[in-house]
Amino acid sequence: MSEANAAVTDPMLRIRGVETYYGSIAALRGVDLDVNRGEIVTLIGANGAGKSTLMMTIFGDPRARAGSIVYDGVDITRLPTHEIARRKIAQSPEGRRIFPRMTVQENLQMGAALGDPAHFDKDLERVFGIFPRLKERRNQRGGTLSGGEQQMLAIARALMSRPQLLMLDEPSLGLAPLIVNQIFDVIGQLNREEGLTVFLVEQNAYHALKLAHRGYVMVNGQITMSGTGAELLSREDVRAAYLEGGH
Amino acid sequence: MENFLQQLINGVTLGSIYGLIAIGYTMVYGIIGMINFAHGDVFMVSAFIAMLLFLAVTAFLGVSSLFLAFFIILIAGMILTSLWSWTIERIAYRPLRGSFRLAPLISAIGMSIFLANFVQVVQGPRNKPLPPMFNQVIQLTSGGEFDVTLAYKQIVIVAVTVVLLAVFWFVVQKTPLGRAQRACEQDRKMAALLGINVDRTISITFIIGAALASVAGVLYLVNYGVVSFSDGFIPGVKAFTAAVLGGIGSIPGAVLGGLLIGLVEVLWSAYVSSDYKNVAAFSILIIALIFMPSGLLGKPEIEKV
Numbered sequence: 001m002s003e004a005n006a007a008v009t010d011p012m013l014r015i016r017g018v019e020t021y022y023g024s025i026a027a028l029r030g031v032d033l034d035v036n037r038g039e040i041v042t043l044i045g046a047n048g049a050g051k052s053t054l055m056m057t058i059f060g061d062p063r064a065r066a067g068s069i070v071y072d073g074v075d076i077t078r079l080p081t082h083e084i085a086r087r088k089i090a091q092s093p094e095g096r097r098i099f100p101r102m103t104v105q106e107n108l109q110m111g112a113a114l115g116d117p118a119h120f121d122k123d124l125e126r127v128f129g130i131f132p133r134l135k136e137r138r139n140q141r142g143g144t145l146s147g148g149e150q151q152m153l154a155i156a157r158a159l160m161s162r163p164q165l166l167m168l169d170e171p172s173l174g175l176a177p178l179i180v181n182q183i184f185d186v187i188g189q190l191n192r193e194e195g196l197t198v199f200l201v202e203q204n205a206y207h208a209l210k211l212a213h214r215g216y217v218m219v220n221g222q223i224t225m226s227g228t229g230a231e232l233l234s235r236e237d238v239r240a241a242y243l244e245g246g247h
Numbered sequence: 248m249e250n251f252l253q254q255l256i257n258g259v260t261l262g263s264i265y266g267l268i269a270i271g272y273t274m275v276y277g278i279i280g281m282i283n284f285a286h287g288d289v290f291m292v293s294a295f296i297a298m299l300l301f302l303a304v305t306a307f308l309g310v311s312s313l314f315l316a317f318f319i320i321l322i323a324g325m326i327l328t329s330l331w332s333w334t335i336e337r338i339a340y341r342p343l344r345g346s347f348r349l350a351p352l353i354s355a356i357g358m359s360i361f362l363a364n365f366v367q368v369v370q371g372p373r374n375k376p377l378p379p380m381f382n383q384v385i386q387l388t389s390g391g392e393f394d395v396t397l398a399y400k401q402i403v404i405v406a407v408t409v410v411l412l413a414v415f416w417f418v419v420q421k422t423p424l425g426r427a428q429r430a431c432e433q434d435r436k437m438a439a440l441l442g443i444n445v446d447r448t449i450s451i452t453f454i455i456g457a458a459l460a461s462v463a464g465v466l467y468l469v470n471y472g473v474v475s476f477s478d479g480f481i482p483g484v485k486a487f488t489a490a491v492l493g494g495i496g497s498i499p500g501a502v503l504g505g506l507l508i509g510l511v512e513v514l515w516s517a518y519v520s521s522d523y524k525n526v527a528a529f530s531i532l533i534i535a536l537i538f539m540p541s542g543l544l545g546k547p548e549i550e551k552v
């Protein structure tokens with residue numbers, strides 16, 4: 001197979017044998033995971049399983065102690081965090097991390113910090129189209145937004161960099177069911193219409209697995225199961241462990 | 248009454264200089280939570296450099312226009328100070344980032360001693376005075392018991408400060424660099440996730456603070472005509488007091504604090520005792536730390552986290 005062909009079939013993000021420690025405590029213990037171009041991949045798991053740690057390890061903070069992370073054919077395992085961001089990966093991290101003393105608009109400008117200023121206005125209109133609520137509040141300080149508005153802002157900010165890979169850590173956390181539906185719709189739409197690749201961490205396993213092409217289950221810093229969203233959803237053990245009641 | 252007006256003018260002049268120095272303390276504290284103890288000495292060294300530049304510009308280059316010489320010194324001083332303060336940040340502070348909290352503080356104290364002693368050795372034991380600059384005065388009132396005057400140099404000092412603050416405010420509020428700086432101040436980890444080079448942004452913050460202090464150094468020299476190796480300490484502590492009084496981390500607070508400290512010092516000297524003028528400033532520091540630790544314009548904590 002030629003090099004060019006290999007690049008097309010290689011996953012966009014390939015994680016192999018990644019181990020991450022907090023001090024002497026292992027949070028990730030040999031994680032293997034792939035995200036292919038154009039896919040929505042979800043990672044589910046109980047509290048403290050290591051999902052957020054994996055998201056941040058991809059950005060080098062904390063840094064993987066072993067294993068490799070290859071993005072777009074380049075080994076990014078040891079790159080500085082800001083260099084990784086420059087490769088067009090964007091993350092809406094756990095806890096949203098809105099800049100509290102900046103306005104909504106300034107937060108979005110920070111999201112576009114790496115982009116070409118020429119298309120800032122257009123991108124701004126685009127995210128305001130997705131989240132009209134943010135447009136109404138564009139001059140309000142980030143720290144005074146409601147939790148749901150902050151979540152929208154965190155996602156919008158990530159989109160402002162025109163990422164190829166969008167990573168979202170629990171975008172539905174703390175949101176009303178209606179807003180959760182809206183956010184999942186937006187993710188699906190961006191994926192279908194713009195071919196955006198999405199890597200999604202969720203507690204809301206039912207929603208996430210329905211939306212995703214493929215999913216992984218993490219337990220105690222290791223991947224224990226993987227498969228298509230539908231496969232995982234139909235498994236008894238997954239349902240018992242991660243889907244409460246109803247669904 | 249006339250006397251009071253005169254003290255007001257003098258206080259605002261002095262306060263401008265303190266305010267410019269205070270910004271450096273407050274910005275560095277805002278972004279890395281460190282009190283840069285060497286900042287007062289950065290100011291003193293730049294005043295010293297300004298003096299050498301003045302001698303070079305007038306004696307060797309033969310620039311005869313005072314205004315031209317002044318501007319050359321201002322710009323060249325800022326550039327030189329930026330360069331060497333960048334070097335200091337690189338060798339004395341950056342390697343200690345991520346080390347224990349007191350490490351950069353101790354390094355800064357060491358740097359402060361080094362700078363003061365270095366100038367002491369280079370300068371020799373005597374103060375070097377400058378020929379007086381901008382010495383004409385405008386008579387504001389006359390005939391009373393006391394003539395109120397406004398010296399040209401006071402106008403120059405306040406005007407330069409105002410222009411510089413306006414430029415600086417624009418940079419911090421409206422440019423990508425200023426935004427990156429504020430972002431690092433609020434959440435360094437997130438700033439890095441958005442592609443901001445945090446280390447570089449911190450270096451630039453040091454440099455901007457030093458450049459403002461270098462202007463303060465030039466203005467100080469214009470005001471007093473003389474600078475000595477020990478002049479970093481007292482103005483440094485006063486500017487630090489200004490930063491604390493205004494609310495450390497707040498840039499408008501630093502300017503406001505600078506003006507207040509300048510006024511208190513001058514009024515205290517005029518009406519109470521000029522021997523104890525430093526006591527007044529330091530008493531304010533202690534009172535502010537005890538009763539108002541977040542300062543006049545300290546960050547209001549209304550955010551959700």
Ligand SMILES: Nc1ncnc2c1ncn2[C@@H]1O[C@H](COP(=O)(O)OP(=O)(O)OP(=O)(O)O)[C@@H](O)[C@H]1O
Nearest residue numbers: 022027045046047048049050051052053054094203
């Ligand atoms: N900064 C830290 N220092 C020490 N231990 C940490 C740190 N961050 C996370 N941990 C630990 O690492 C483990 C994995 O945490 P992580 O945040 O990755 O879990 P998670 O799967 O995202 O959980 P949740 O669903 O609750 O967000 C946990 O045991 C947690 O206590």
Ligand SMILES: [Mg+2]
Nearest residue numbers: 051052053094
């Ligand atoms: Mg988490």
